[in-house]
Amino acid sequence: MSKILFMNTSPNENGNTFRMGTDYLRGLNYDTLQMTDYKIYQYGQVYEDDQINEMFAPITAADTLVIGSPVYWYSVGGMLKTFFDRLYMLPEAETLRGKKLYFFAQGGAPSKEAVDTIKYLITGVCRVTGMKLRGFAVGALELNKMVKPE
Structure with missing residues (x-):
């Protein structure tokens, strides 16, 4: 049995992305990482209170990542x-x-182009990091059909 980490990358800790993730993972044992709990600066900015390295403790401990993001401006949210x-x-x-990735995005009926952009980003991240994409969904209907982590 793998250790599952749900990464809620929405700025709203209890919003639609969080609810969709908890509904999707219902019945499974998992931990939650709220990205709003961490201060992460933009690439190229160096500040002592940056916490990106601290995020890797729960990420490293997991075998499977379930990442949920809102759709903002035709792509994933800024935190992600x-x-x-x-x-x-x-x-x-x-x-x-080697980690398994299940990704979902939620937003108000994103266009085909937005979905294509998000899919391109997620598959590219997997290619660069070596994660294995096991599920991809945009919207609640697709998420309900997506296979669940084992």
Whole structure:
């Protein structure tokens, strides 16, 4: 049995993304990482109170990541995008290699182009980090059909 970590990347800790994730994972044993609990600066900004390295403790402990994001401006939310931007130069990103990823995004009927953009980003992140994409959904209907982590 794998250890599952749900990463809620919405700025609203109890909003639609969180609710969709908890509904999707109902009946499974998992931990939750709220990205709003961490201060993560943009790529290229260096401040002493940056907490991106602290995020890797729960991420490293998990075998499976379930990442939920709102759809903002035709792509994933800024918190997740900043996390992905920062991964590029962090040696801790190596801990993602081999992890299973189930990704979902929620938003008000995003266009086909938005869905294509999000899919392109997520598959690219998996290619670069070595994560294995096991599920991808945009919207509650697709999420309800997505296979659940084991």
